[in-house]
Amino acid sequence: MSRLVEMALPQKATICEVAPRDGFQAEPAWIPTEEKIRIVRELAKTGIQSMEITSFVHPRAIPQLKDAEEVVRSIQDLTNIKFRALVPNVKGAQRAIDAGITKLKLMLSATDSHSLSNANCLVEEAQNGFSPIIELAEKHGVKVGGSISVAFGCPYEGKVPLERIATIVDRYTTMGIEEVSLADTTGMANPKQVFEMLGQLKASFPQMTFSMHLHNTRGMALSNAVAALQQGITHFDSSIAGLGGCPYAPGASGNIATEDLVHAFAEMGIETGINLNTLIDVAKDVKQSIGHDGGSYMLQAGPCSQLHAKPKNQEKIEQ
Template identity: 55%
Template sequence: MNEFKLPKQVQLCEVAPRDGFQAEKKWIPTEEKINLIHRLHQAGVTSMEVTSFVHPLAIPQLKDAEQVVAAVRHLPGLALRALIPNARGAERAFQAGIKEVKCILSATDAHSLANTNCTVDQALVRIQSIADYSQSKGIKATGSISVAFGCPYVGEVSPQQVERLILSYTRLGIQEISLADTTGMANPRRVFDLFGKMRDRFPDVTFSAHFHNTRGLAQANVLAALQQGIVEFDSSAAGLGGCPYAPGASGNVASEDLVFMFQEMGIATGTRLNDLLLAAQEMKKVVGHDGGSFLLQAGVPKKHEQPAGQTKEEKS
C-alpha cells in the first residue's frame, strides 16, 4: 500500500483584503479594511495580499490602496503583497512601501481583454515593464496565471498554453508563479495533472495555487495540488472573493476551512483557527455576507448533549 506523504507545514497567503473586497459594490470604509487586516494578523496570518494598485475607475473598492498599506506596512512578521496591472501600479506600490508585487496574466485572450483590456501578448509587454521596474527598485515580482484550469469564455485551457506563459514569465526573471482557478472550473484530476506536468517542465519554479470554490471543489483541488508537492496556497477569510470580469465567479476557498482541514491532517499553517474564525465573522459582519464558508456555518466540531429520553441506539 502506497503511503500518502504529507508536508509538515504549508504557507497560506490571505487574499481577502484584495480578492475578497474587490467584487464588493458597497463601499467598505478604509478604517474597516485596516481593522480587518489587523484582526487577521492577530490570528497568526504572516502573508497577505492587502490590495491592488489598479486604476480607481477599474476597481473603485481599492482606491484607498496607499492609505491601507500605510496603516499596516509595519505590522511585525507580516509580509505584504499587492496585485498590480502595469508599471504605474508597480511605481505606486513601491512608493507605498510594498516589497512584493504580483503580476496579472490571463491564460486566454478573451479573459485578458475582459479583465485588463489587452490581449495576453500585450499583457506580457506590460509585465516586461513591471519586471524591469521591480528589478531596478529591488522589489520582488511574482506571477499569476488566471483561468489556468478553464476560461468562462472559451472553455478548457490547454497545458501547452499554460506552459507557454510560464516560460514567458521565467524569461522575465520571474520564478514564483501562481496557477489560478478563477471561476472554479478545475477538478482534482486536472489539478494533479497540470501541476505535475508544470513541475516536471520547470523544476526551478516555485508554484502556488489559487482556488475558487464556485462548484464546491476547492478543498479537493487543494489536496490534489498538495499531492504534487504544492505547499503555498491563497485563501480568503469568510470565503469572500470573485473576479468582477469573469461571469459566474464566486468566492475563494475559505481560509478558516483550509486551516481546519490542514489542522485535522496534522499540517501546520501557523494560524490560530479560533482567532481566524473570529476575524472571518467580523468580515462577514462588515460586508454583509460570506462567500460560502463551511466553518462559519457549522463551526468547529464539538460534542453535543444527547437529547433527554433518547438512547444512543435511537439517536443513531
Template identity: 60%
Template sequence: MSEAGVTITEVCPRDGFQSVSEWIPTEEKVRIINRLIDCGYKQLEVTSFVHPKAIPQLKDADEVLKQIKRSEHVKMRALVPNTRGLERAIAAGVDKAKLMLSASDSHSISNANCKTEEAIRKFEPLIDLAGKSGMKVSGSISVAFGCPYEGEIPVERLVMICERYRSLGIQEISLADTTGMANPLRIKNNVRELRQRFPDFTFSLHLHNTRGMAFANAVAGWEEGIVHFDSSAGGLGGCPYAPGASGNIASEDLIHGFEEMGICTGVSLNKVLDAAKEIHQSLPQYVDSFLLKAGKCSDLSASPEGQQKIKS
C-alpha cells in the same frame, strides 16, 4: 501533527474586498486587515493598485497601507497591473508585487484589454522598475484550469506562459482557478506537468469554491507537491472580469481541513474564525464558509442522556 506543512497567503483584503459592490469604509478595511495580520500568516495580499475607475472599492489602497499596523513577520503583497500601479506600490512600502496575466486571450481582453502575449510584453518595464527599487515580483496565471469563455486551458498554454515568465526572471507563479472550473484530476495532471517542466519554480494555488471543489483541489495540489496556497477569510472574493467567479476558498475551511489531516499551517484557526465572524457581521451576503455554519470538528456537543420512545 506532521512537520511538513503548508504556507497560506490571506487574500481577503484584495480579492475579497474587490468583490463587494457597496463601499467598505477605509477604517473598516484597516480594522479587518489588522485582525488578519495577527492570525499568524506569513503573507497578506493587501490590495491592488489598479485605476480607481477599474475597481472603485480599492481606490483607497495607498491610505490603507498607511494606516495598517505593519509587522516584520508578515509580508505585504499587492497586485499591480501597470507601471503607475507599481510606482504606487513602491511608495506605499509593499514587499512584493504580483503581476496578473490570463491564460486565455478572451479573459485577457476582458481583464487587461489586450491578448495574453501583448500583456506579457507590457511586463518588461515593470520588472525593470521593480528591480531598480529592490522590490520582489511574482507572477500569476488567471483562469489556469478553465476559462468561462474558452473552456479548458491546454497545459501547453500554461507551459508557454511559464516559459515567458522565466525569460523575464520570474519563477514564482500563482495558478488561479478563477471561476472554479478545476477538478482534482485536472489539478494533478497540470501541476505534475508544470513541476516537471519547471523544477526551479515555486508554484502556488489560488482556488475558488464556485462549484464546491476547492478543498478537494487543494488536497490534489498538495499531493503533487504544492505547499503554497491562497485563501480568503469568510470565503470572500471573486473576479469582477469573470462571469460566475464566486468566492475564494474560505481561509478557515482550508486551515481546518489541512490541520485535520495533520498538515501544519502555522495560522491560528480561532483567530481567523473570529476575523471571519466580524466580516460576516459587516457583509453577511458575501460570506460563505462551512466552518461559520458548522463549526470545527472539535466543537463537540453534549451526549444525549437517553432517547424517549414515541408511542404509536
C-alpha cells in the same frame, strides 16, 4: 486483498490571505478605509504570515480599492506579515512601491478572451509589457511574482490546454520570475486536472515555485487543494469568510474560505501556523461587518473539534 496506500502530504503549508484584495474588490457597497485597516489588523492576530493586501489598479476599474495607498501606509508596523499587491502596469507598480509594498504580483490571464475583458489586451501583449515593471522592481529591491488567471478553465473558452500554460510559464522564466500563482478564477478545475497539470509543470520547470489560488464556485476547491498537496505544492491563497470573485469573469464566486482551508489542513496534520479558533472569530466578525459570507463551512458547522452535549433522557425506540 488490496493494500491501503498512505497519502504522502507536506508537513507544512503557507497560506496567503487575499480577502483585502480579492475579497473586497467584489463588494459593491463601499467598505470604509478604516474598516479595511481594522480587518487587516484583526487578521494579523491569527498567525497569518502572508497577505495580498490590495491592487493598484485604476480607481475607475475597481472603485473599492481606490484607497490602496492609505491602506498600505497604515499597516507598515505589521512587520510579522509579508504583504504583496497586485499591479497591472508600471504606474500601478510605482504607486505600490511608493506606498511601501515590497512584493508585486503581476496580473495575467491564460486566455485572450479573459485578457481582453480583464486587461483590454491579448495575453502575449500583456506579458510582453511586464519588462518595465520587473526593471522598476529590481531598481527598488522589490520582489515580483507572476500569476495566471483562469489557468484551468476560462468562462469564454473552456478548458485551458497545458501547452498554453507551459508557454506562459516559460516566458515568465525568461523574465527571471521564480514564483507563479495558478488561479482557478471561476472554479472550473477538477482534482485530476490539477494533479496532472501540476505534475507536468513541475517536471518542465523544476526551479519554479507554484502556488494555488482556488475559487469554490462549483464546490471543488478543497478537493483541488488536496490534489495540489499531493504534488508537493505548499503555497495557497484563500479568503476569510470565503469572500471574493473576479468582476470580469461571469459566474465567479468566492475563494476557498481561509478558515475552511486551515481547518482541513489541520485535520490532515499539515501545519500552517494559524490559530483556527481565532481565525473563525475573525471570520464571524468579517461576515457581520460585510453583511454576508461567501460560503464558509466553518461559519455554518464549526470545526470537527466542536462537539455537542449528548442528548439526555433518551427513550429507546423499539423497532
